[in-house]
Each structure stands twice: as structure tokens, then as C-alpha cells.
Amino acid sequence: MCAVVKSVTRRDVLRAGGALAAVTGAGVLGGQAHAAQAGRAGAPPFAHGVASGDPLPDGVLLWTRVTPTPESVPGSGVGPDVTVSWEVALDERFTAIVAGGAARTGPGRDHTVKIDVAGLRPATSYWYRFRYGSAVSTVGRTRTAPADGSAVDRLRLGVVSCANWQAGYFAAYRHLAQRDDLDLVVHLGDYLYEYGPGDDAAADAVLRPHDPPLEITTLEHYRRRHAQYKTDPDLQQLHARVPFAVTWDDHESANNAWSGGAENHTEPDEGTWASRRAASQRAYAEWMPVRYEPGGRLYRRLTFGTLAELSMLDLRTYRSEQPAHPFDPGIADPDRTITGAQQLDWLTSGLTTAQAQWKLVGNSVMISPVRFPSTLSTAELHALSQLTGPVTGVPINVDQWDGYTADRLKLFAALRDNGVRDTVFLTGDIHTCWAAELPSDPLTYPLNRASVGTELVCTSVTSDNIDDILGVAPRTASLALEAAIRVANPHVKHVELDSHGYSVVEVTPSAVRMDSFVLADREDADSAVRRAASFRVDAGTQHVVRVWEEL
Numbered sequence: 001m002c003a004v005v006k007s008v009t010r011r012d013v014l015r016a017g018g019a020l021a022a023v024t025g026a027g028v029l030g031g032q033a034h035a036a037q038a039g040r041a042g043a044p045p046f047a048h049g050v051a052s053g054d055p056l057p058d059g060v061l062l063w064t065r066v067t068p069t070p071e072s073v074p075g076s077g078v079g080p081d082v083t084v085s086w087e088v089a090l091d092e093r094f095t096a097i098v099a100g101g102a103a104r105t106g107p108g109r110d111h112t113v114k115i116d117v118a119g120l121r122p123a124t125s126y127w128y129r130f131r132y133g134s135a136v137s138t139v140g141r142t143r144t145a146p147a148d149g150s151a152v153d154r155l156r157l158g159v160v161s162c163a164n165w166q167a168g169y170f171a172a173y174r175h176l177a178q179r180d181d182l183d184l185v186v187h188l189g190d191y192l193y194e195y196g197p198g199d200d201a202a203a204d205a206v207l208r209p210h211d212p213p214l215e216i217t218t219l220e221h222y223r224r225r226h227a228q229y230k231t232d233p234d235l236q237q238l239h240a241r242v243p244f245a246v247t248w249d250d251h252e253s254a255n256n257a258w259s260g261g262a263e264n265h266t267e268p269d270e271g272t273w274a275s276r277r278a279a280s281q282r283a284y285a286e287w288m289p290v291r292y293e294p295g296g297r298l299y300r301r302l303t304f305g306t307l308a309e310l311s312m313l314d315l316r317t318y319r320s321e322q323p324a325h326p327f328d329p330g331i332a333d334p335d336r337t338i339t340g341a342q343q344l345d346w347l348t349s350g351l352t353t354a355q356a357q358w359k360l361v362g363n364s365v366m367i368s369p370v371r372f373p374s375t376l377s378t379a380e381l382h383a384l385s386q387l388t389g390p391v392t393g394v395p396i397n398v399d400q401w402d403g404y405t406a407d408r409l410k411l412f413a414a415l416r417d418n419g420v421r422d423t424v425f426l427t428g429d430i431h432t433c434w435a436a437e438l439p440s441d442p443l444t445y446p447l448n449r450a451s452v453g454t455e456l457v458c459t460s461v462t463s464d465n466i467d468d469i470l471g472v473a474p475r476t477a478s479l480a481l482e483a484a485i486r487v488a489n490p491h492v493k494h495v496e497l498d499s500h501g502y503s504v505v506e507v508t509p510s511a512v513r514m515d516s517f518v519l520a521d522r523e524d525a526d527s528a529v530r531r532a533a534s535f536r537v538d539a540g541t542q543h544v545v546r547v548w549e550e551l
Helices: 010-025 031-039 171-178 219-229 233-241 273-287 341-353 378-388 403-419 466-470 477-488
Strands: 050-056 057-067 082-089 099-107 110-115 125-131 140-143 155-160 182-185 242-247 300-304 308-311 358-363 421-429 433-439 453-458 492-496 501-507 511-519 529-538 542-551
Touching: 050 300, 057 082, 057 140, 082 110, 110 273, 110 300, 140 233, 155 171, 155 341, 171 219, 171 233, 171 466, 171 501, 171 511, 171 529, 182 308, 219 273, 233 300, 242 308, 242 341, 308 341, 308 501, 308 529, 341 358, 341 403, 403 453, 421 433, 433 529, 433 542, 453 511, 453 529, 477 492, 492 529
Parallel strands: 050 242, 155 182, 182 242, 308 358, 358 421, 421 453
Antiparallel strands: 050 057, 057 110, 082 099, 082 125, 125 140, 155 501, 300 308, 433 453, 433 492, 501 511, 511 529, 529 542
């Protein structure tokens, strides 16, 4: 009898990989038992790839994870302390090595390795790799920032947010990696999701079940979830080709997180919020290519010559609890905060004294005031509430800056009173694409169009959008909803509520331009991509101009 050979697609391979990850962890929550099962899979020493991040003019952070023994799988807490060596070269063949060394790692940091390399040249591409015994990692490529005070003609950023493993494949990351023209990838949060299989908005479309198969709450859980995401080949490819600047939003810990809790954290069943948040932040520090260690400060600033400064915010660690509802008088309470007083002072001072022309802000939730019209249908209100929090037809989304208007007023007043120009907020979180001006006064804006800056919002990599939530075809029900939002918010120049993908932001002395790229199908690992819209902010104008939009 002849065997029938079926052609194997990329989707088959990825689905099999996800199933293997789920099987090796399914029902096994103890670290030792999980390690014993996963060890039989024979994971290679550098199974989670390599990455770089936070480029400086003279240095960059390098990252990897080593699996020294079959038992030393992520989250296990077992295995030996080992030495991993590293090299940095000016060429991919490593004939011109310029830096190297060795680092110790072990179960105390989940066998992850972070190297803060210094002494490099500005605006230079480098290749790097790690060694453990006879094993050699994938070769990564990175690039340092331009020298302080130097003239820069162009900066090109990939901008992404909200990548739910369960909801689809990460084709957006592959397309970004294949561009080969990016200086940096800015990830604006929800790099991973904390939900168990079928527990989130993608419950009807779980393509790749999460590992471990539950809502993650402990250090072991968070480590395993980070490890699962780092096995995705498209994400690995992008990390290996471009340095990242990252921040977290809520799902790196728990949905709608704030300084003292989260919407879906229940005490005492899930332990204390302090212990859960500490676990999530420790795993984040271990597994992400970022200059952050537990107890430190995630918000920070990267500079690219005289062209641009990028301020990456942390809008979850210090914020007050979200208002209970859109009518809550606490929305305007000056004692409530989304940034915390110290971070707001740092941001305001940086924007008002910046030496660079363009002030870019990596912002995890929308800062533009958005009023949702009260004429929405029940289904539309329900769909919006899953993206934004409680929406009852009133002009407030209380999980965004709209729920913390005192902080926003202070920031906007500082920009206006100091005559700050060329401020652009790059935002994620809401799974949809927006381009908006930031009105100095929303009530008078339609008359004078006075704007203190602009905001460009990227869509989700895979996380549910309006059409997914409503269960309708893309570009059907959302069209009327988008039109209603624009009418109620004249400072919003573009909103598109259905697509998944990524954005590319190009910064030049004359303008900042955002191109929005959308996938044909998030459930197709080989999905094609197309440019759907482009918007430009000309230097000195504080206004958004539509360059091109596909109808």
C-alpha cells in the first residue's frame, strides 16, 4: 500500500508547533512535571531566538534564552547555572569582531541572558550571536542610534501592538522583518495575553491554545507564556533583524490593570495583586530586550540625533483605578492620575525642553478625546465596550486618557503654553487604526482647529476588532460607526475599526508619515498584506493630512 504524502503548508507547521506547546504543558502546572514532559521534546539550546533593544549611540541591549538541559525549560525553576558567551561583529560572517564576553545565567532568571553592550559606533549596523558549549544561536542584526547632536535625514519605525497568540498568526511580524529598511520596531504593549484557552474575546477562534492552559497568575505561568510567544518563527525573525523599543500595556499582567489591582484579578482566589504584578514584571524583565529590571523604571527616552526623541511611557504601574462609569465625577479629579506625578513631570519636562525636532511619544492608550455618539445600536455599544471598556453612548472611554482628564489638561497646557511643536503620540491598545489632532480645547476646536500635537494609532496584530466581535464581514457594519465617530469628533481625521496588521512611521525633517498595512486574513499564517491608508503630519503644523486611503 502506497503512502499518500500531503503537502505541508506554513500554517500546518505553525499549528503543529502550537499544539505541541499546549500538549507539553496541558494539565501540568508544577514546574518539575512540566519540565520533564517538555524535556522529551528535545528543545535546542537557543530555542527562543535572539533579540536586541533600546539602541543608544554607543550601545545596545542584547537578549537570548538558553536551555542547558532537557529539564531547564521555561518556568521550571530547575537546571544548572551556566556561562553563555556572546560576540558582536561588523559583518554577518564575524570576520571583524568588535566586542564579546561571557555572562552567567540560571534558574534564578529563567536562564535568560541580557547583555548591555557599550563602546560601539553611532549609526552602525552590527551582527551578534551567542554560544553555549558547541551550540551557536541564530545570528541577529541590530543598529545603534545616531550620535547625539548629529543631523539625521530619516528614521523609519515599525509600530505594532496587541498580538494575541490564540486569535491568529503573526504574519504582520514577518512582513515587517522582510522590509529590511527599519531602524527600530516600537511595540506599544499587549505583546502577549494573560488569558487561558477560550477565555478572551477570541474564544470562538482559538487557533493556537495558550500555554499554560489557564489564566496566568504566577511567575512560572508568566515565564511560560513569554516563552511560548518567543517560539513564534515570525516574531523570532523580526527580533533577529531589528532592535525593539517596548512598553507594556495591561495584558502583560492582567486586563485593565492599575496600580492597586486589575479588572480580572480576584483576591484571594488569585493571590494578592502585589505578588501577581511582581511576577509579571519580573518575567517581563527577564524575557524582553529592554533596559528594565524589577523595581526599576520602565519609562525612558531614546534619542536619534537632532531629528527625533522617543519617550516610551508606562501607563499601568502608577495609574489610579479607572472610574466606575462614564458619569463618575472622579474622571476630572486632579488627585487621580494615569501617569503618576513623577512620570508626568518627566514627560512634560522632556517635551518642553527637547533639543530634537520631533517629539515622539510611545503611548499605550489613546490620548485623543473621543466622544462616542449616543445613537449607537445595542450590538455596536457592546462591541465597542469590549475594545474600550464601558461605553453607554457618552463621550468617555475611562481606561484611556479620557478617564484621567486632569493629567491630560496639564500636559496639553504645557505643550500649548511653551509653544511646543511637532509632538506626535504613537499609540496602540484599541485594536484599530486612527489619525487625530489633539485639540487645545475640544469645544472650540471646530472653529479654530487649535491643536497641541497629533496622534497616530496602529491597529492590532491579531486581537479582535469590531467585525470580529460583531461576527460580520469586514467593512460592513463598521462603516456607519466610523462615520458617526468622525462626526462627533471632528479632530479625528481617520478611524478604521476592522483590520489587523501594522504601521510604518517615517520621520524626516519635513514630516512624519504613517502608512497603515493590513493583513488579508489573521487566521492565515501566509497572509498577504496591503497598504490601506497613509497620513502625514507636516513639520510645524500640528495637523494631520490624508495622503492616501484605499476605499
